[in-house]
Amino acid sequence: MLIRSSPVTGPTNEPSGKKLLVGSMATAAAAVTLLSGCVRFDPTQDQPFTEVPRRGVAQTTTTPPPPLPGKPFPKQCPADGVMQGCLEATSGLIMGSDGKTALVAERATGAIKEIATSAEPKVKTTIPVDPSGDGGLSDIVLSPSYQQDRLMYAYISTPTDNRVVRVADGDVPKDILTGIPKGPTGNAGSLAFTSPTTLVVQTGTGGNAGAANDPNSLAGKVIRIEQPTTVGQTPPTTAISGLGDGGAMCVDAANGTLYVTDRSPAGDRLQKLTKDGKISTVWTWPDKPGVAGCAALDSSVMVNLVFNQTTVVVRQNPETGAVTGDPEVLRQKEQHGHVRALKLSPDGNVWGGSINKDFGTATDTEDVVFPLFPKGGGFPRANDDLD
Numbered sequence: 001m002l003i004r005s006s007p008v009t010g011p012t013n014e015p016s017g018k019k020l021l022v023g024s025m026a027t028a029a030a031a032v033t034l035l036s037g038c039v040r041f042d043p044t045q046d047q048p049f050t051e052v053p054r055r056g057v058a059q060t061t062t063t064p065p066p067p068l069p070g071k072p073f074p075k076q077c078p079a080d081g082v083m084q085g086c087l088e089a090t091s092g093l094i095m096g097s098d099g100k101t102a103l104v105a106e107r108a109t110g111a112i113k114e115i116a117t118s119a120e121p122k123v124k125t126t127i128p129v130d131p132s133g134d135g136g137l138s139d140i141v142l143s144p145s146y147q148q149d150r151l152m153y154a155y156i157s158t159p160t161d162n163r164v165v166r167v168a169d170g171d172v173p174k175d176i177l178t179g180i181p182k183g184p185t186g187n188a189g190s191l192a193f194t195s196p197t198t199l200v201v202q203t204g205t206g207g208n209a210g211a212a213n214d215p216n217s218l219a220g221k222v223i224r225i226e227q228p229t230t231v232g233q234t235p236p237t238t239a240i241s242g243l244g245d246g247g248a249m250c251v252d253a254a255n256g257t258l259y260v261t262d263r264s265p266a267g268d269r270l271q272k273l274t275k276d277g278k279i280s281t282v283w284t285w286p287d288k289p290g291v292a293g294c295a296a297l298d299s300s301v302m303v304n305l306v307f308n309q310t311t312v313v314v315r316q317n318p319e320t321g322a323v324t325g326d327p328e329v330l331r332q333k334e335q336h337g338h339v340r341a342l343k344l345s346p347d348g349n350v351w352g353g354s355i356n357k358d359f360g361t362a363t364d365t366e367d368v369v370f371p372l373f374p375k376g377g378g379f380p381r382a383n384d385d386l387d
Contacts, residue, residue: 075120076120077365078365079365079366079368081370081371081374082368082369082370082371083100083101083102083115083116083117083351083368083369083370083371084102084104084113084115084116084121084368084369085365085366085367085368086365086366086368087104087106087113087121087353087366087367087368087369088106088107088108088109088111088357088367089106089107089108089340089354089355089356089357089358089367090104090105090106090107090340090341090353090354090355090367090369091105091106091107091136091137091138091139091140091340091341091353091355092104092105092112092137092138092139092140092141092154092155092191092341093105093140093293093341093342093343093351093352093353093369094140094141094142094343095343095344095345095346095351096116096345097346098346098347099345099346099347099348099349100116100117100118101114101115101116101117102114102115102116102343102351102369103115103124103140103142103152104341104353104369105137105139105140105154106137107131107136107137107138107355107358108129108131108136108137109126109131109136109137110126110127110128110129110131110136110137110156111123111125111126111137112124112125112126112127112137112140112152112154115369125167127154127156127165127167127173128158129156129157129158130157130158130159131157132157133157133182133183133184133185133186133187133207134185134186134187134188134245135156135157135162135182135187135188136156136157136187137154137155137156137157138155138156138157138187138188138189138190139154139155139189139190139191139248140152140153140154140155140191141153141191141192141193141199143193144193144195144196144197145196149168150168150169151166151167151168152166152167152168153165153166153167153176153191153199153228154167154173154191155189155190155191155201156173157182157187158182160182161178161179161180161181161182162180162181162182162187162189162203162204162206163175163176163177163178163179163180164176164177164178164180164189164191164199164201164225164228166228166230174230175230176199176225176228176229176230176233177201177218177223177225177236179218180203180206180218180219181203181205181206181208181211181217181218181219182206183205183206183207183208184207185204185206185207185245186204186205186206186207186208186219186245187204187206188204188245188246188247189201189202189203189204190202190247190248190249191249192249192250192251192258193251194251194256194258197226197227198224198225198226199224199225199228200222200223200224200225200239200249200258201222201223201224201225201236202221202222202223202243202247202248202249202260202262203218203219203220203221203222203223203243204219204220204243204244204245204246205219205220205243205244205245206219209244209265212241212242212243212244213241213242215238215241220241220242220243220244221238221239221240221241221243222238222239222240222241222243222249222258222260222273223236223237223238223239224236224237224238224239239258239273240260240271240273240279242264243260243262243264244262244263244264244265244268244269245262245263246261246262246263246290246291246292246306247260247261247262247263247291247292248260248261248291248292248293248294248340248341248342249261249294250293250294250295250296250301250342250344251296252296252297252298252299252301253297254297254298254299254318255274255275255298255299256274256275257272257273257274257275257296258272258273258274259271259272259282259294259296259301260272260273261291261292261293261294261303262291263288263290263291266284266286267284267285267286267287267288268284268285268288268289268290268291268305269281269283269284269285269291270282270283270284270291270294270301270303270314282301282314282316282323283314283323283327285305288307289305289306289307289308289310290305290306290307290308291303291304291305291306292304292305292306292339292340292341292342293339293340293341293342293343293352293353294342295342295343295344295350295379296344297344297379298318298379299315299316299317299318299321300313300314300315300316300379300380301313301314301316302314302330302342302350302379302380303327303342304339304340304341304342304352306338306339306340306355307338308333309332309333309337309338309339310329310330310331310332310333311329311330311331311339311342311352311372312327312328312329312330313327313328313330313380314327315328330372330380331352331372335370335372336352336354336356336366336368336370337354337356337359337361337366338354338355338356338358338359338361339352339353339354339355340352340353340354340355341353344379348378348379349371349372349373349378349379350371350372350373350378350379351369351370351371351372352369352370352372353367353368353369354366354367354368354369354370355367
């Protein structure tokens with residue numbers, strides 16, 4: 001278990017400006033070895049996302065022929081340099097094991113699509129959602145044992161509440177956690193597995209910031225669910241309270257630390273919850289640039305700033321946990337504009353999903369899922385030179 005089991009219901013300390021963090025963190029050599037290699041974005045060497053036969057999944061297109069050697073796959077959407085374009089505004093993103101396939105969720109439509117660099121998109125399933133007030137289909141995550149149980153979890157908005165549902169291949173969604181407050185704003189949430197049996201859920205405030213510090217409300221929290229099931233569920237506990245809206249969660253595979261981004265009234269934040277249960281603020285943005293998706297490895301954390309249309313990296317010393325300098329800009333707005341999701345691929349690259357349709361700035365081929373390092377590279381860890 002990566003998070004201690006006793007509930008933590010007190011609010012976190014609210015910093016007034018940029019804050020450094022000192023902590024003890026150990027790097028897992030196996031995870032670093034897996035993800036440290038260089039990457040080449042080659043659309044001619046792709047494999048389908050699903051690695052085992054699927055049962056009862058509707059197919060919207062026929063399987064296209066493989067691309068000719070040395071030529072890109074001639075997709076119907078002419079968006080160059082991306083895995084898939086012509087999507088609705090994206091939300092959750094799950095990378096395939098080969099770095100060339102993914103599952104992507106569309107916030108407003110509730111569709112979850114299988115995409116690849118060398119195939120047309122296929123609708124895996126569509127979940128009924130209420131997209132009003134920044135809600136809809138906010139996030140998706142696979143079960144850690146997906147190859148055996150074929151289970152996926154989703155954070156969704158309904159007309160009456162926000163909730164977490166479980167989706168089995170070919171089946172209707174089943175409720176896991178209901179009654180998360182819904183309001184005119186603050187309906188987005190995120191999901192992450194911190195162990196093979198522990199699902200954590202980040203909830204928004206539902207438009208009521210005061211509910212985040214109310215121990216009787218599910219709003220503005222990180223909720224821990226042990227062994228999520230639809231029958232006889234163990235009561236959830238609170239891992240972090242006092243959160244604002246928006247944001248996302250990511251886990252550092254090197255040391256098991258959970259990172260959380262949120263938009264509090266005092267400013268946007270990057271917080272972390274270590275394996276021993278310590279909650280700390282890593283960095284704050286008083287100018288509120290709109291923190292969103294994050295990706296972490298070896299004590300470096302990449303964060304999307306939606307309003308600023310940039311991606312930055314916050315570096316920490318892997319030994320001491322101290323932040324080593326101001327966040328460094330990795331992606332400018334010219335590279336796909338407003339971006340929400342940010343996911344690390346097993347091949348070392350990092351992928352984003354744009355949400356320009358939500359902002360009314362989309363081009364004819366947006367929204368897209370794209371690589372941050374299309375010419376190679378990989379995740380920028382604390383001891384890397386980005387120049």
